[in-house]
Amino acid sequence: MKQVAALAGVGIKTVSRVINDEPNVAASTAERVWAAVRALDYHVDLQAGSLRRSDGRTRTLGLLVGSVDNPFSGAIQRAVEDAATARGVAVFATSLDDDPDREERAVAAFLQRRVDGLILTSAGRRQNYVTHLQDRGIPVVYIDREPGDPSFDTVVSDNRTAARQATEHLINHGHQRIALLADRRVIRTAAEREQGFVEAVRNAGIPAALTPVVTELADTEAAHRALHVLLRSDHPPTAVFSAQNLITIGALHALRDTGRQYSTALIGFDDVPLADLLEPAVTVIAQDPHGIGRTAVERIFARLEGDTTAPRHHVIATTLIARGSGEIRAPQ
Structure with missing residues (x-):
């Protein structure tokens, strides 16, 4: 200088x-x-500068998303980066991969780099590092999944209501034999979407025996195999609700493998790339990852600027986009 x-x-x-x-x-x-x-x-040198500045800021944020190779997580990251960059703040981002140990290590790494705030997706129901965050007074916003501790701001979608809406949409098109394909139940969003599905089926008076629920599907290939088995069974489902975007991709492969893409209805949770260009185009419950990311950054900067109000719970609206696959009617 x-x-x-x-x-x-x-x-x-x-x-x-x-x-x-x-x-x-x-x-x-x-x-x-x-x-x-x-x-x-x-x-x-921002770190050296932070030692001189009275507020000790490093002008950095830590961002932990589900997985950067998932389009949903990528869209959240882009929204966070755009909003932070506009304020002259850099973003350190890493993937969770639904691993609680990785979550702990990521938070520790962020703290070592003295970030000003954290935007986190959580893998588990309990976060053992919470005391460290509170002791340091670092503002934290949880996104996508609510943490076990209610003392933090959260920005999420209403997974349960959206899943119920998707299932009711299939029921309204005459379906009773509806299969649910879902992620691991330990993941909070997966459990909430399963609850929404079960509520819709129960409210419609459909016997549970007609609605197979397959969970613990961790990737596209697992979803592909699971639906392939169901479609080859003696009583295949006439409709499928795939409760995560990578699961939807596996379901699409299974429907095409068995030649049932035109006769079996499909609704996916989260949009998937090129979904509108397939035949039939894929009906989805679309979350708003850009809205989630922007809202999370707004809360972080509000806290950094002195907002000491009670933790806020923001629910970002979802949208059912009817494109064709979810509107296939049940056979008479």
């Missing part, structure tokens, strides 16, 4: 004010400083 000041012909304090975008610096002076910064290839 001393070298930048010498080259620009200003004091060190002026360099600091320009770099930190503080007011009351003449435009010509700021241009000289930035020209010196470029000439010397000077880079601000």
Whole structure:
């Protein structure tokens, strides 16, 4: 910084004010400083700067998503990055992979890097690191899944209601033999979507024997195998509710393998790439990952700016997008 000041012909304090975008610096002076910064290839050390700043901020956030290779998680990450970058804040992001141990390690790594705030997806019902977060006073927002501790802001979808809506949509098209394909029950969102499915079936008076529930499907291939078995059984389902986007992809493969894509209705939870271009196009319950990400960042910055109100629970609306596959009627 001393070298930048010498080259620009200003004091060190002026360099600091320009770099930190503080007011009351003449435009010509700021241009000289930035020209010196470029000439010397000077880079601000944010961690060193945080030691000097009265608030100790590093201008970074930690983001833990389900998996960066899942389009839903990727969309959340992009929304968080866009909103944070607009405020001059960088985002450290990593994947959870539904592993509680990985969650613990990720949070520890974020704390070591002294991030200003955390946006987290959780794998388990209990978070053992919560005390450390509270002791340090770091603002935290949980997204997608509610944590076991209610003392944090959350931004989620109403999974139970949306799953009930999807199942009712199939029932309204004449289906009773409806199969549910779901992720592992230990995952809170999977359990909530199963609850919504069961409620809709029960409310319609459909016997449980007609509605097979297959859970613990961790990936596309597992969903493919599970639905293939159901479709080859003596009493195959006439409709399928796939309760996660990767499961939907596996279900699509199974329907095409068995030639039932035009006769078996399908609704997926979460949109999937090119779903509208398939034949038939895939009906989905679409979450709003961009809305989830933006809302989470807004809550983090509100906390950083002094909001000490009670924790807020934000529910982001879902949308049923009817494209054709979910509107296939049950056979007479």
